[in-house]
Amino acid sequence: METNEIQAVLEQALTLDEVHVTGDGSHFQVIAVGEMFTELSRVKKQQAVYAPLMQYIADNRIHAVSIKAYTPAEWARDRKLNGF
Numbered sequence: 001m002e003t004n005e006i007q008a009v010l011e012q013a014l015t016l017d018e019v020h021v022t023g024d025g026s027h028f029q030v031i032a033v034g035e036m037f038t039e040l041s042r043v044k045k046q047q048a049v050y051a052p053l054m055q056y057i058a059d060n061r062i063h064a065v066s067i068k069a070y071t072p073a074e075w076a077r078d079r080k081l082n083g084f
């Protein structure tokens with residue numbers, strides 16, 4: 001699966017301000033940013049992003065995925081701290 005395909009799946013399934021996907025064809029890293037993550041725990045944020053990807057994980061098109069999910073305010077703060 002390609003990074004742009006994963007990005008499209010997430011953009012269609014979730015209400016996100018931004019989504020960034022990197023990876024090598026089987027291992028992917030996702031950064032998802034949206035107001036939908038307000039009031040959610042870290043686990044619930046990750047579950048929300050995993051849900052639309054589960055069919056691709058189940059059929060091994062995605063072998064592994066690392067997810068970071070942020071509200072816009074958290075993303076702005078994290079970008080400053082990490083130099084994005």
